[in-house]
Amino acid sequence: MKFLSSRKSGKISLFGVPYDSTTCFRPGARFGPDGIRFFSENLEEFSLALGKSLKDVDFSDVGNLEVPVEPEKMVSSVYSFVRELEIPVLLGGEHSVTYPVVKALSERFRELMVVHFDAHADLRESYSGTPYSHACVMKRVLDLGVSIVQVGIRSATKEEAELRRQNPNITVVDSLSELLFLLSRVSAPVYFSIDIDFFDPAFAPGTGTPEPPGASPVEFFDFIYKLPAVNVVGFDVVEVSPPYDPSGITQMLAAKIVRELLIKFWG
């Protein structure tokens, strides 16, 4: 199974944004989309756990969106692109690419809620001279008036920690079982944003800013399989950096997450 060779129509559009210009520590996420696609070849179309196939999902891989290097221009380019899509599924790229997707969706769904899986809070006001850095992405999402649920966060500045305590639009969740409980009571449209550094670097070393410890794939897939019907209107998997992933395990994990989520949500 290879995402890119899948059929070319569908209400769900899988696309890559090969962008890593604001990455503060070590770039490489620009190679993420094609790396994830390459490793998707190693997966069956059929999900044994879900009992369904990707063939049952009305999706197409529409390829990569080439974007300008300047963060503001990247944002407007992704935003215009996503406005034309019914259901976006995004392969990053660094985390800054999430903001324009959420911006486009927030105009369509007033009650949109973002579930943010990450090691880092990503709530800085500005970083390295831009408010569109990957370190600021969830602050920009909050500025849209969109509420966020954060899970897995184990790194933040003092200011970010305060914001997490005080902002009524941020829900801090300590575990995937707590998130499962919360999502079983939510009827609002939901967008999943999965930074691969949410996982323990032992399982996902191929990322720009690894932060031990973290969740295991077993815990994550168990959470996905137990998830009740949720109104998911899109998702992304970001920050996969193939240059730091010589064995391919991070890209493999990302490819399997994409397959399982496509089948779970829309199969």
Ligand SMILES: [Mn+2]
């Ligand atoms: Mn992030």
